Amino acid sequence: MRAYGTGFDSRSCGACGRPVSAAEVESSHYTTEGIVRYLRCPCGRRRVELAGGLSRG
Numbered sequence: 001m002r003a004y005g006t007g008f009d010s011r012s013c014g015a016c017g018r019p020v021s022a023a024e025v026e027s028s029h030y031t032t033e034g035i036v037r038y039l040r041c042p043c044g045r046r047r048v049e050l051a052g053g054l055s056r057g
């Protein structure tokens with residue numbers, strides 16, 4: 001799983017330190033690379049995450 005965006009590392013919010021699991025999924029989109037999910041942390045920061053089903057390394 002890769003994470004895009006700024007302020008977040010791969011596991012927790014860079015702003016408040018909550019784990020990713022605390023974030024709500026605002027929306028998700030299926031792409032050729034996998035499922036892109038838009039998450040919103042309880043502190044208000046957003047992140048975009050790619051949950052790939054097609055991992056090719």
Ligand SMILES: [Zn+2]
Pocket residue numbers: 013014015016017018041042043044045
């Ligand atoms: Zn946060």
